[in-house]
Amino acid sequence: MTLPCLLHVQDVRVALTPRHGAPLALDSVSLQIHQGERVALVGANGSGKSTLLRVLHGLQKPVSGRVIQPKPVQQAMLFQRPVLLRLSVQNNLALSLWLRGMAWRLARQRALQVLESAGLGDVAQRRGRQLSVGQTQRVALARALALEPQLLLLDEPTASLDPQSKRVVETTVQHFPGTMVFASHNLGQVKRLATRVIYLEHGRLLADLPVHLFFDQAYLLAHSAEAAIFVKGEGV
Amino acid sequence: MNSLWDSGVAALRLIAEADPLLVSIVWRSLSLSAAASGIAIVVGTFLGAWLAVSRFTGRGLVLAMLNTLLSLPSVVVGLVVYLLLSRSGPLGFLGWLFSFKAMLLAQTVLVLPIVIALVRQVVEDAYNSHGEQLRSLGAGPRLSGLLLAWDERSALLTVALAAFGRAIAEVGAVMLVGGNMEGFTRVMTTSIALETSKGDLPLAMGLGLVLLGVVLLLQLLLAGVRAWMQAADAKGSTP
Numbered sequence: 001m002t003l004p005c006l007l008h009v010q011d012v013r014v015a016l017t018p019r020h021g022a023p024l025a026l027d028s029v030s031l032q033i034h035q036g037e038r039v040a041l042v043g044a045n046g047s048g049k050s051t052l053l054r055v056l057h058g059l060q061k062p063v064s065g066r067v068i069q070p071k072p073v074q075q076a077m078l079f080q081r082p083v084l085l086r087l088s089v090q091n092n093l094a095l096s097l098w099l100r101g102m103a104w105r106l107a108r109q110r111a112l113q114v115l116e117s118a119g120l121g122d123v124a125q126r127r128g129r130q131l132s133v134g135q136t137q138r139v140a141l142a143r144a145l146a147l148e149p150q151l152l153l154l155d156e157p158t159a160s161l162d163p164q165s166k167r168v169v170e171t172t173v174q175h176f177p178g179t180m181v182f183a184s185h186n187l188g189q190v191k192r193l194a195t196r197v198i199y200l201e202h203g204r205l206l207a208d209l210p211v212h213l214f215f216d217q218a219y220l221l222a223h224s225a226e227a228a229i230f231v232k233g234e235g236v
Numbered sequence: 237m238n239s240l241w242d243s244g245v246a247a248l249r250l251i252a253e254a255d256p257l258l259v260s261i262v263w264r265s266l267s268l269s270a271a272a273s274g275i276a277i278v279v280g281t282f283l284g285a286w287l288a289v290s291r292f293t294g295r296g297l298v299l300a301m302l303n304t305l306l307s308l309p310s311v312v313v314g315l316v317v318y319l320l321l322s323r324s325g326p327l328g329f330l331g332w333l334f335s336f337k338a339m340l341l342a343q344t345v346l347v348l349p350i351v352i353a354l355v356r357q358v359v360e361d362a363y364n365s366h367g368e369q370l371r372s373l374g375a376g377p378r379l380s381g382l383l384l385a386w387d388e389r390s391a392l393l394t395v396a397l398a399a400f401g402r403a404i405a406e407v408g409a410v411m412l413v414g415g416n417m418e419g420f421t422r423v424m425t426t427s428i429a430l431e432t433s434k435g436d437l438p439l440a441m442g443l444g445l446v447l448l449g450v451v452l453l454l455q456l457l458l459a460g461v462r463a464w465m466q467a468a469d470a471k472g473s474t475p
Contacts, residue, residue, distance in 0.1 A: 059371060059372060079372070099374035
């Protein structure tokens with residue numbers, strides 16, 4: 001049985017700059033994201049992972065092609081270097097809820113509940129810019145989850161974190177019940193979190209496989225030599 | 237040299253004795269420039285933040301014009317406001333010429349481009365760096381601009397000081413539209429010009445010292461506030 005499609009990307013091309021004839025960050029990419037999937041985007045730096053996430057989230061307009069959303073889908077995105085405003089952590093979370101239409105007083109109450117359930121109650125009254133990188137990432141993840149998204153997009157969610165923060169973020173993400181698309185350089189993390197892997201190179205989608213086949217070297221080599229070389233190079 | 241020394245001593249005596257004439261001129265100057273800067277900061281923050289996040293045809297031209305206005309001589313502003321407020325001008329019906337209101341209008345017009353240009357720069361830099369994340373959270377460009385203006389409030393303090401500094405130090409615009417009338421429209425800079433031409437150097441120098449003192453005090457206050465805000469932001473920001 002095929003699960004409902006949340007997003008349908010059709011032949012999307014994205015230019016690196018608005019200039020006419022500029023090189024492409026994404027070149028004729030087509031894919032579907034189905035409900036409940038955990039899709040990992042892998043590839044070297046500059047392969048188009050972040051651009052694809054931004055296209056899925058509606059932050060980047062393609063120069064051609066389109067992204068179809070059959071039904072409205074509540075989305076949230078965690079950026080690689082999330083920014084908190086110079087407000088208290090609680091108010092940072094409340095602001096994101098208020099922006100989605102919740103009354104300010106309720107938003108503050110909900111923000112506090114979310115922070116406490118994420119084990120971040122002790123930083124609720126600290127200013128957003130006073131937190132460490134690991135705490136900022138955890139707060140930003142809590143902020144994204146507070147929106148109760150059906151689709152969670154994560155751009156290198158643990159790239160700059162220490163091992164402990166990395167574990168906490170991964171565990172939180174593992175317990176997320178919805179659909180998830182994440183970019184990662186960490187193939188161990190991809191194995192742990194993903195059900196499907198998309199390999200990108202120079203903006204082109206070269207492999208789109210279930211996770212067990214992606215890490216089957218013989219199968220991958222037959223399917224996409226470039227992807228097989230990438231995985232081998234990462235030593236997995 | 238003796239004249240300078242004697243004038244300096246006499247000026248300090250006027251300040252120490254809180255000479256009523258000196259105090260009234262200083263008070264008028266401070267209230268005028270504070271009000272003009274305040275209006276310019278409120279209006280300029282909205283316009284600067286809007287300009288920072290808006291993309292429209294001719295935006296480059298608007299920015300070029302705005303930057304040109306930064307170096308507008310104050311006498312030119314005075315002349316334009318004078319023509320607007322003169323009896324035959326389009327705003328002549330207001331009857332503001334040679335009044336505190338006319339000086340307020342002139343100083344506001346003078347400092348508004350400074351506030352807009354600096355706020356625009358500060359907010360645009362922040363928008364380029366965090367705008368996408370605010371959009372992801374659901375904030376439209378205008379709301380993002382205002383949120384970022386608030387977020388960069390420590391930088392905006394410098395903008396406020398620059399506006400106040402420009403307002404309190406200018407002489408041309410208030411001289412033209414205020415008329416330098418004693419007890420009504422005479423401010424520190426116009427008094428200094430007048431008293432110097434009359435040869436009353438102690439009062440001119442006393443006003444000059446107060447002017448310097450006010451600007452120095454503001455600079456110290458600003459430095460203190462910025463240091464406090466930066467320390468609060470930096471605390472605990474290591475990985």
